[in-house]
Amino acid sequence: MTDQPIFERIRDYVTKDDVVLFMKGTPVFPQCGFSSVVSQVLNHLDVKYQSYNVLEDMELREGIKAYSDWPTIPQLYVKGEFVGGCDIVKEMFQTGELQSLLTEKGVAA
Amino acid sequence: MGEVSDAIMEKLSAALSPKVIDVINQSEMHKGHAGYSNGESHFAVKIVSDAFEGKSRLARQRLVMDALKAELAGPLHALSIDAKTPAEAG
Numbered sequence: 001m002t003d004q005p006i007f008e009r010i011r012d013y014v015t016k017d018d019v020v021l022f023m024k025g026t027p028v029f030p031q032c033g034f035s036s037v038v039s040q041v042l043n044h045l046d047v048k049y050q051s052y053n054v055l056e057d058m059e060l061r062e063g064i065k066a067y068s069d070w071p072t073i074p075q076l077y078v079k080g081e082f083v084g085g086c087d088i089v090k091e092m093f094q095t096g097e098l099q100s101l102l103t104e105k106g107v108a109a
Numbered sequence: 110m111g112e113v114s115d116a117i118m119e120k121l122s123a124a125l126s127p128k129v130i131d132v133i134n135q136s137e138m139h140k141g142h143a144g145y146s147n148g149e150s151h152f153a154v155k156i157v158s159d160a161f162e163g164k165s166r167l168a169r170q171r172l173v174m175d176a177l178k179a180e181l182a183g184p185l186h187a188l189s190i191d192a193k194t195p196a197e198a199g
Binding site for chain 2: 033034069070071072082084085086087088091092
């Protein structure tokens with residue numbers, strides 16, 4: 001992975017908080033259906049998370065895709081580790097894996 | 110079927126030799142949304158392939174997205190992926 005200046009900021013974001021969501025819009029006003037689903041899952045699980053609106057930050061919007069080598073947004077991180085986008089988060093929630101992951105990582109749900 | 114649907118179908122077929130592949134154009138559901146373009150911007154794919162055997166969810170989605178790199182960098186704005194092994198698909 002080629003290091004870009006933005007990576008340092010992203011690393012800071014994903015380590016500062018346990019659960020971090022990069023999304024389009026905000027949890028209150030999501031601007032994309034996929035981002036909305038992920039934030040609803042987290043709200044439903046009553047997980048405390050920090051969100052970043054990539055629509056307000058073009059550097060972050062492109063940087064996060066390179067950081068995780070993942071071409072789409074939303075992106076969920078738990079304890080600095082990339083978990084996935086909407087499909088993965090939804091599936092993991094439905095099977096209970098997301099809840100287990102959060103418990104395993106010591107994040108209260 | 111449009112140009113983008115055809116490309117998705119062709120590239121995934123070549124890369125993953127799927128047992129089952131379904132490419133669903135959901136673009137009309139997103140009309141008026143920022144990423145909408147020419148009716149071929151939002152897709153869902155369902156794929157059953159041996160290539161997913163023993164692979165995590167992340168790894169499976171990466172396989173699919175890697176095959177569609179050119180499309181994702183261009184007209185393909187959103188892609189929902191359902192990736193199963195033949196055993197899981199039942």
